[in-house]
Amino acid sequence: MNRDKFLQLLKVLLEGTREGKIKWHETVDEKAFRVAFGAGLVRIEDRSDPDSGIQYSVAFLQDKQGRTIDELSPAHPGASQLLHSLYAEARASAFAVDRVLDSILRDAEAGKTVEPPQDYLRRE
Numbered sequence: 001m002n003r004d005k006f007l008q009l010l011k012v013l014l015e016g017t018r019e020g021k022i023k024w025h026e027t028v029d030e031k032a033f034r035v036a037f038g039a040g041l042v043r044i045e046d047r048s049d050p051d052s053g054i055q056y057s058v059a060f061l062q063d064k065q066g067r068t069i070d071e072l073s074p075a076h077p078g079a080s081q082l083l084h085s086l087y088a089e090a091r092a093s094a095f096a097v098d099r100v101l102d103s104i105l106r107d108a109e110a111g112k113t114v115e116p117p118q119d120y121l122r123r124e
Helices: 002-018 080-094 097-110 118-123
Strands: 030-039 042-046 053-062 068-072
Touching: 002 042, 002 053, 002 068, 002 080, 030 080, 030 118, 042 080, 053 080
Parallel strands: none
Antiparallel strands: 030 042, 042 053, 053 068
16 A cells, blocks of 8 residues: 555655655745655655644655655554654754754853854844
8 A cells, every 4th residue: 555655665764864864855834844856755744733732743745746646644553653753853854953963062062152143132
């Protein structure tokens, strides 16, 4: 069944992302990330149920033309925890969280600080 094969692909992507072999990319939606291959791409996004406010992740399989050809939600058996983990890893990959943390950690250990850029001040 295609859904099971898509689930298998997501497991491979999770493992590859954790190993640093798979690099995810940002999208215009700050809660969505994608990784592309020759025949298409996988997009994963974080959503919120409007009634309960519960957060969950959904994955989409798209062909080269950008058409969504499959979708996997937490309702599929065995998908909920996988989607949650993959979203977290994809986000960390796209934002290069490990690289940023390593750099800040080195600076903090050396006592090296700088003045924050002006746009940071607006977010505080």
